[in-house]
Amino acid sequence: MPDRIEALIDDLSSADESVRRHALEDLGDLGDARAVAPLAEALAEPSAAIREAAVDALKAIRGEATICAVAPKLRSPVTAVRNAASEILQAIGEPAVPCLLRLLEDDDKDIRKYAVDILTQIGSPAAEAAFIRVLSDRDVNVASAAAEALGRVGGPDSVPSLIRLLRTNSWVQCSVAKSLGQLGGAEALAALRRLTQDDDPMVVFSAVDALIHAGCDEAFDALLPFREHPNRLIRKRVAAAFEARLAASANQANQTTNV
Amino acid sequence: MTTKALVVDDSQMVRNLHAFMLQSGGFEVSLAENGSEALEKLLLDAYDLVVTDINMPQMDGYELVRSIRSMAPYRQTPIIIVSTESEAADKARGFEAGANVYVVKPTTADDLVLNAEMLLGARQAKNARAESLDGTAALEGTLS
Numbered sequence: 001m002p003d004r005i006e007a008l009i010d011d012l013s014s015a016d017e018s019v020r021r022h023a024l025e026d027l028g029d030l031g032d033a034r035a036v037a038p039l040a041e042a043l044a045e046p047s048a049a050i051r052e053a054a055v056d057a058l059k060a061i062r063g064e065a066t067i068c069a070v071a072p073k074l075r076s077p078v079t080a081v082r083n084a085a086s087e088i089l090q091a092i093g094e095p096a097v098p099c100l101l102r103l104l105e106d107d108d109k110d111i112r113k114y115a116v117d118i119l120t121q122i123g124s125p126a127a128e129a130a131f132i133r134v135l136s137d138r139d140v141n142v143a144s145a146a147a148e149a150l151g152r153v154g155g156p157d158s159v160p161s162l163i164r165l166l167r168t169n170s171w172v173q174c175s176v177a178k179s180l181g182q183l184g185g186a187e188a189l190a191a192l193r194r195l196t197q198d199d200d201p202m203v204v205f206s207a208v209d210a211l212i213h214a215g216c217d218e219a220f221d222a223l224l225p226f227r228e229h230p231n232r233l234i235r236k237r238v239a240a241a242f243e244a245r246l247a248a249s250a251n252q253a254n255q256t257t258n259v
Numbered sequence: 260m261t262t263k264a265l266v267v268d269d270s271q272m273v274r275n276l277h278a279f280m281l282q283s284g285g286f287e288v289s290l291a292e293n294g295s296e297a298l299e300k301l302l303l304d305a306y307d308l309v310v311t312d313i314n315m316p317q318m319d320g321y322e323l324v325r326s327i328r329s330m331a332p333y334r335q336t337p338i339i340i341v342s343t344e345s346e347a348a349d350k351a352r353g354f355e356a357g358a359n360v361y362v363v364k365p366t367t368a369d370d371l372v373l374n375a376e377m378l379l380g381a382r383q384a385k386n387a388r389a390e391s392l393d394g395t396a397a398l399e400g401t402l403s
Contacts, residue, residue, distance in 0.1 A: 077348060079319040087316065113343055141343040141364055148272060171276075171365035178272055202368065205279050206272075233282055 005032045012038050020045075021053045028057025033065040040069035043084045044076065055084050059091040067096050071103065074114045086114060090121045097124045104130055109139040116142060120149040128154050132161045143168075144175040151179030159183055163191045173198070174206035181210025181219075189214060193222045201231050208234055212241040220245065261287040262379060263304070267297040267311040267323065268341075273364075277310055277341065277371060284372035294318025298326055301333060308375050309333075313342040313349070321356040328357035337378035341366050 008030075011023035024042060027035040035057070042054035058066050066088065073085035089096045096118070103115035116134060119127040131153065134146035147165060150158040162176045162183075177195055180188040192214070195207035208226055211219040226238040264286045266277045271292075278288040286308070291297035293315050301309075309327060313320035320340055327333045339360045340353040350361040360374045 079313060079321060083314065083316055083319060110344060144365065148270075169365065170367075174276055175272065201283065202276060202279055206276070209275070231283075233279060 005030060005034050009035060009038050012042060017047055017050060020050055024050065024053035024057050028053075028060040031061050033061065033063060036061060036063075036065040036069045040066075040073060043070075043073055043081050044078060048080075051080060051084055055087055058088045062092050062095070064095070067092060067099050071096075071099050074103070074111055075108070082114070086118055089118050093122050094124060097122060097126055101127070101130050104134055109137075109142055112137065112139065112142045113145055116145040116149055120145075120152055123153055125153060128158060132158060135161055135165050140169050140172060144172045147172055147175035147179055149179075151182035154179065154183060156183070156185060159185060159188050159191075163187065166191060166195060170200045170203050173200075173203045177203070177206040177210040178213075181213035184214050184216070186218075189216075189218055189222070192219075196222070196226070201234065204229075204231070205234055205237065208238060212237070261285070262307045262375075263287045263289070264308040264310060264375065265289050265291060265297060265300055265306045267291045267294065267309065267315070267320070269293060269312065269315045273312065273341075277366065280366070280368040280371045281310070281375065283368060284375065286372075286375070294320070294323035294326070297323055301327060301330065305332065306336065307379060309336060309338045310371065310375075311338065311340055313340060313344055313353070321352055324353070324356040324358050337375065339371070339374055339378070341371070 005027070008023045008027050011019050014020050024039065027039060039054050039057050039061070043051055045051050045054070058070060070085045070088045073081050076082050076085070089100065100115045100119050103111050106112050106115070112134070116131065128150065131146040131149050135143055137143040137146065143165070147162060150162060159180065162179055165176050166173055173195065177192060180192050189211070192207050192211050196204055196211070198204055198207070208223065211223050223238050223241065226234055227242065229235045229238065262285070264281050266274055266281065266288055268274045268277065269292055274290045274292070278290060281288050289300055289304070289306070291300055295318055297309070297311070311320045311323055320342065324338055324340070327336070327338060338358045339362060340358045341362045341364055342349065343364045345363045353361045359378050362370050362374060
């Protein structure tokens, strides 16, 4: 007689969607690793409800078996399956990091990009050194994603590597600008000031936005001339930032007076 | 009259940069972080153009494009997919779903704005032709 796990796995082949969904939910609750492979197959089911149930079950089971079964699904031609795999690996978090670090070396640029995105969501500090290496990736989207990720998971060590990347593609420059604004510090601010002199208005906009995000007095001093910038959108962005800063300091002054 | 574009992408940086490109080209831009938010905005307001990513959580770009095409006011609205996925199969899926143009990231302002203008121009020309045919039919009806 088949045990409960085997019976539930058999139920996954049922023609009745509600039977399949209940089986997925029960397999998730039981947390048995034997269910991982059939659950991973269920990620490709046409029904969104079944796919969601499979995602929830795999998130509940977690473990090495789930990571090994789910990571290859990032190669699926179906976006919904790739998204499901990404969601599960993010939910597993730290235990999935070694597998994702290996995927940063994959031949497929889309897989490397997925790995960067998932590692960024996990926010693992172990990813910083790997992201610095990925800055030199041959694919601009992967390098750009790593540059943007360093603003979230990086520290002061990332700043020089990011600055070195400023002589590349405009899109990468925008990602670097964003991260430099998040990381802050004298070196990052100086690089952002230089970037505001770029020829590409999109890069200037990103550098200005990053200085606004940095938020310190030095950054706002650098932004003063941009209130008169010929580009209407840059001018508007800077004016709004100065207004918001003024309102915030007035609010703070009021609170101090009230105290 | 301004042309209204809806930019859909789960990355805030990409949304902002695409908005900057389109605004520089004279478009009025609204932003949505995912497919559900985009559909809500499309129901509440009228848009002339949609620019969407593919890889987004919950509802991917293909599903979003299919949903947009099922909404009567948006059957002919130009849709541009902007994605890092560059395989021919990805593009084919985008066109199958109902997109008009598939642009591979990283996008340039020219890619985005010129494609948008071309699609909107073609749409206006098509509408003008339809109106003119209607007019001719009406005139023929009057004469017969």
